Amino acid sequence: MASDIIPPTDQHVLDEGPFYHGTRADLRIGDLLMAGFNSNYKPEIVMNHIYFTALPNGAGLAAALAQGNGPERVYLVEPTGSFENDPNVTDKKFPGNPTRSYRSAAPLRIVGEVTEWERQTPEQIQHWRVLLANNKGEIIN
Incomplete structure (x- = not known):
């Protein structure tokens, strides 16, 4: 980790990375990903x-x-501040954090791009979209 990275403050966060962020945005190394945009899953919610x-x-x-x-993009990212387990999945849907999902109010710095990952089939993506559309749970923001 870079020296300006602040380690997690939550004692239950055991992961040191590397970390990834998936999007369709065309970004560059050094760009910052920040909170304050609409949710991909509930567009009426601005994410904190x-x-x-x-x-x-x-x-x-x-x-x-x-x-x-845009095309699917997976970026290698570094948190610039503290982060926590994503409460939307951790212990609410999956005990512990098997999805290794996190969130931060501080920006994420893009440090690279990954081109190889297991891509979903169109049928799998549609299945996920249906599950998300039918999800009645609230987003913990």
Whole structure:
């Protein structure tokens, strides 16, 4: 990790990365991903956090489900501040954090791009979209 990276403050966060973020945005190394944009899953909600994972395939799924028309992109990212387990999945849907999903109110710095991950089939993506559309749970923002 870079020296300006602040380690996690939550004692239950055991992951040191590397970390990934999936999107359809065309970004460059050094760009910052920030909170304050609409959710990909509930567009009426402006998110207070930026989400990331330690699993490239998980970031690939997020990219496949992301809003926009651009190609799926998975970026290697570094948190610039403290982060926590994503409460939307950790212990709420999956005990512990098997998805290795996290969130931060601080920006994520893009440090690279990953081109190889397990891509979802169109049928799998549609299945995920149906599951998300039928999800009645609230987003913990």
